[in-house]
Amino acid sequence: MRRIALRSNEPCWCGSGRKYKRCHKASAGSVRPGRISPPRLVPPGIARPDYADSGVPADRPESLVKPPEMIARMRRAGRAGAEVLAEVGAAVAPGVTTDELDALAHEACVRRGGYPSPLNYNGFPKSLCTSVNEVICHGIPDDRALVDGDIVNLDVTIYIDGVHGDSNATFPVGRVDPASQRLIRVTRECLDRGIDAVRPGRPICDIGRAIEGHAAPRGFGVVRAFVGHAVGERFHGDLQIPHYHDPSRTEPMRPGMTFTIEPMITMGSWRHILWDDGWTAVTADGSRTAQFEHTVLVTDDGVEVLTQ
Numbered sequence: 001m002r003r004i005a006l007r008s009n010e011p012c013w014c015g016s017g018r019k020y021k022r023c024h025k026a027s028a029g030s031v032r033p034g035r036i037s038p039p040r041l042v043p044p045g046i047a048r049p050d051y052a053d054s055g056v057p058a059d060r061p062e063s064l065v066k067p068p069e070m071i072a073r074m075r076r077a078g079r080a081g082a083e084v085l086a087e088v089g090a091a092v093a094p095g096v097t098t099d100e101l102d103a104l105a106h107e108a109c110v111r112r113g114g115y116p117s118p119l120n121y122n123g124f125p126k127s128l129c130t131s132v133n134e135v136i137c138h139g140i141p142d143d144r145a146l147v148d149g150d151i152v153n154l155d156v157t158i159y160i161d162g163v164h165g166d167s168n169a170t171f172p173v174g175r176v177d178p179a180s181q182r183l184i185r186v187t188r189e190c191l192d193r194g195i196d197a198v199r200p201g202r203p204i205c206d207i208g209r210a211i212e213g214h215a216a217p218r219g220f221g222v223v224r225a226f227v228g229h230a231v232g233e234r235f236h237g238d239l240q241i242p243h244y245h246d247p248s249r250t251e252p253m254r255p256g257m258t259f260t261i262e263p264m265i266t267m268g269s270w271r272h273i274l275w276d277d278g279w280t281a282v283t284a285d286g287s288r289t290a291q292f293e294h295t296v297l298v299t300d301d302g303v304e305v306l307t308q
Contacts, residue, residue: 030286031132033277034142037099039125040106048115049159049235055123062234065256070232071297073161074258077114078295078306081165084108085156085307088128092171094148098130102141105156114160117235124279129155129168131280136264136272136289137226138279148174151184153291157235164235166260167307170290179267180288183220187265187290190214190222194243194261198296198303201252209245211263221270223289226281228260231295244270253298258306262293 009019042048051057066074088105106127109116116127124140131139131153132146139153146152155168170184190211197210212222222244230237242249243263268287275282283289297304 031135031139031144031282033140033275033280034097034144036125036140036142039119040103040127042110042115042119046110046113046115047159047162049117049121049164051121051235052115052119055120057121057235060234062230062232062237064230064237064239065254066232066258066297067256070163071256071258073163074165074232074295074297074306077158077160077163077165078167078308079165080109080112080114080160081156081158081167081295082307084112084158085154085167085169088154088156089169089171092146092152092154092173094150094174095145097143097145098132098139098141098152099126099143101130101154102126102128105154109158109160112158112160114158117157117159117164117166118155121235129153131155131289131291133288134283134286136223136266136281136283137291138281140277140279146173149176149180150174151176151180151288151290155291155293159235163233164231165307166231166235166293166295168262168291168293170292183265183267183288183290186215186218186220187263188292190243190263190265191261191292191294194263195294195296195303195305198253198261198298200255200298200300200302203250203252204239204241205246205249207261208242208249212244215263215265221266221268223264223266223270223272225272226262226264228262228293230257230259232258255298255300257298258295260293260295262291264289264291
């Protein structure tokens with residue numbers, strides 16, 4: 001879900017009254033789009049999600065509470081996704097391009113008999129999301145090489161056994177400054193706080209309250225435009241999980257629910273700007289941002305992390 005996205009001719013986020021292109025756009029971060037290679041091919045013997053050819057996911061209902069048989073499949077998909085994320089994350093280093101990381105993620109999914117879920121989802125052109133420095137989410141892998149001091153989020157989802165296993169993590173590239181190290185650490189702590197807040201019978205808003213309650217006192221912003229979501233046979237289900245405290249989200253968590261928690265934490269503004277590619281979201285002020293994600297299952301007495 002996108003709530004706040006500035007384009008060049010819109011009023012600047014800072015409140016100056018000037019157009020964004022004549023105010024803060026020139027200073028909005030250092031990452032620029034590179035050259036994107038063609039989408040990678042998935043062997044014909046691998047099961048595909050409904051959008052693989054058309055790019056349009058089917059809008060079919062799916063129960064928020066998953067049956068035991070589907071939960072068993074989601075455990076397998078979650079483990080596979082976690083394995084792929086660890087494998088690709090180990091390759092992060094100065095000089096490696098995000099397109100090379102995409103190739104690794106694609107091959108790792110295929111080797112496990114899975115389909116890389118981002119590929120052609122609503123037309124997304126690659127098998128992995130790579131978000132560098134001020135890129136909040138949905139960065140498209142390209143020929144830009146990572147440099148010493150960058151931070152990069154790798155968002156991996158694999159479709160296997162008819163369900164999606166979704167997780168991500170932020171990795172330092174070479175030697176990273178102390179402020180970025182602290183950002184990464186606090187963001188991971190925010191994910192942990194959000195997971196700890198999952199309890200059957202408690203409202204969804206508890207998750208965002210726990211995350212914002214950890215980030216804000218430490219001077220960090222919490223992105224509001226992009227949220228966690230239900231996941232199962234559908235990549236993105238109807239349930240949304242805000243990472244900030246929204247007291248209106250009173251839906252109770254119920255055993256059998258499966259959803260992602262994926263806080264995006266910023267050093268500065270929580271507002272975002274959308275690149276012209278329609279995917280890449282960056283912080284409005286160019287400040288760095290980090291993200292971590294797990295797919296979780298609400299149990300009878302707490303929570304199980306499926307992408308551990």
